[in-house]
Amino acid sequence: MHHFSYIDGRLHAESVPLDRIAAEVGTPCYVYSTATLTRHYRAFADAFAGLGASICYAMKANGNRAVLRLLTGMGSGVDVVSGGEMALALAAGAPAGRIVFSGVGKTEDEIAAALQAGVHQLNVESEPELDAIDTVARRMGVKAPVAIRVNPDVDAATHAKITTGKAENKFGIEWTSARQVFRRAMTLEGIAVKGAAIHIGSQILDLGPFEAAFLKVRDLVAMLRADGVTVERLDLGGGLGVPYHQGDESPPPPAAYAEVVRRTLGDLGCALTIEPGRAIAGNAGVLVSRVIYRKDGITRTFAVVDAAMNDLMRPALYDAWHDIWPVVEPPAHAERPLVDVVGPVCETTDTFARDRALPPVAPGDLIAFMTAGAYGAVMANQYNGRPLVPEVLVDGDRFHVVRRRPRLEDLAALEDLPPWLAD
Template sequence: MHHFSYRDGLLHAEDVPLTRIAEQVGTPCYVYSTATLTRHVRAFADAFSGLDAMICFAMKANGNRAVLRLLTGLGAGVDVVSGGEMALALAAGARADRIVFSGVGKTAAEMTAALEAGVHQINVESEPELEALDAVARGLGTRAPVAIRVNPDVDAATHHKITTGKAENKFGIEWTSARRVFRRAMTLEGIALKGIALHIGSQILDLAPFEAAFLKVRDLVALLRADGVTVERLDLGGGLGVPYRHGDNAPPPPAAYADVVRRTVGDLGCALTIEPGRAIAGNAGVLLSRVIYRKEGVTKAFAIVDAAMNDLMRPALYDAEHEIWPVREAPRDAERALIDVVGPVCESTDTFARDVSLPPLVTEDLIAFMTAGAYGAVMANQYNGRPLVPEVLVDGDRFHVVRRRPTMEEMGSLEDTPPWLE
């Protein structure tokens, strides 16, 4: 469910018409709904009620400081994958003891920062990382709270670029090596082993892969405990998907996902960590854009819009398809035609939709790319000298620019000319 709907012929974010945001902020821009973010984080909290479970928002989905402040104010923790994300989460008001530090390539500096901050847990993904973290912790005179991420070799049945739980993926400890690595961790002075972590992928629309992975973890817990290895926590990752297009298979709701957790590992006496990202932020945001030109080709028509692949990378990276809604509602009997919706960047991959059926679009029309709240603004860049787009948070009938568009001077402020070119 989301809080974007037509009222009086105009698409609204909660009680704010998107035309008003376009007029005051300009396009392109991201627009987020407080009501949707709130509803989704509470849906996960309610689903896991009665379990010792911490819901940690996967910050890589949306790193805006206002969004993080909203979610952590509702009780969510944060899952981070870099020192930069950790610093931003702390600056947004996240409690260090509710931060999980994931990621395959943590540096010694990042490990040090995490230990000094007092994070809840560091998820270790390889033997070299385990040894490096042990050395860093001993150097600081402390012990690192660790969960070891295992790779259960489970096919998440998702896009090959966002699967993380197969043996050929770079993530986690290979399944057959897990017991040996856990036993090694128990011998290291700088490691306080807490438990097991896993994450099998993203945009998963079926509960079967989760159940298969969790059952394998259940078996591993029994084996490790028989070896005398501590297993107090299970970090089950995230990955629950969202519907991107009308007619897509509906993903399971958080309550059904939680039922799988209860049925497979809920009786093991472990504290649980759940790390949804897309499922919380995905359809809580849209990318608002304006048509620059309508171009009639020999074989097809194009709507050239002011948003581009640098603003929303998912179509170029993953062949993702976002529904496109005109901001002005078309009459029910309006004729529709096939059109390509493309951006202005000088790349053929700067294409949002091919042969999509839409009402007539002309210059200055506003459109919204739906379900753009996750992996949208956070992946944006300045390719072609295009400024990062603003982000706007709506709450009822009010809105605020929570990240403004930088000036060209600000974009170039990190560069410097060597003296010999002056």
């Protein structure tokens, strides 16, 4: 469920018309709904009540400081995958003790910063990383709290570029080596083994892969405890999908996901960590764009908009679908001719939709790319000299720009000419 709907013929975010935001902020811009973010977080918190579970929002989905402040204020922890994300989470007010540091390539500086901050745990992705964490921890005179991520070799049945739990993926310790690595970790002076972690992928629409992975984790816990290995925590990652294509995708609700966890792992006496990202932020945001031109070709019709692949990469990167809604509500029986919705970047892949049945759009019309709250602004870049777009948070009948649009002169703010090229 989201809080974007037509009211009196105009698309609103909660009680704020999107054309009002576009008029004041300009386009393109991201717009997020407080009510949707709140509802989705509470759906997870309620679903896992009684399971001893911590919800750690995966900020790689949407790392805006206002979004983080909102969620951590409701009790959420944060899952981070870099030193930069950790610094942003701390700056947003996330308690270090509710931060989980994931990611396959932690540097020694990042490890030291995490230990200095006092994060809840570091998720170990490989034996070399385990050794690096041990080295840094001993140097600092502390024991690093770790969960060792295992790769259960389970097919998440999702897009190949966002599956993470198969043997050929770069993530985690191979299943057949896990017991040996856990036993070794218990002998390391700088390591405090807390438990195991998994994450099998993203945008998962079927609970079957989760159940298969959790049953393998259950078996692993039994074997590790028989080996004398401490297993007091289980980090189950995230991955629950969202409906990008209304009427075509129907992901299970958090309550059904929690029931699988309860049935497979609920009696192990482990503290659980759940790391939803997309499922909280995905349909809590839209990207508002304006049509620049309508181009009628011999074989195709193009709507050229002012948003581009650098603003929303998912269609170009994953051939992803985003529903597109006109900001002015079309008549119920309006014709819907096929159109390609494209951006201004000099790449053929700068295409949001091909042969999409849409109500007629004309230059100046506003459209909204739906379900753009996750992996939208965080993946944006300044290709073709295009500044990052602003982000707006709506709360009821009010809104605030939570990241401003950079000025054109800001594009080169970090660059410097060598003396021999200076005037």
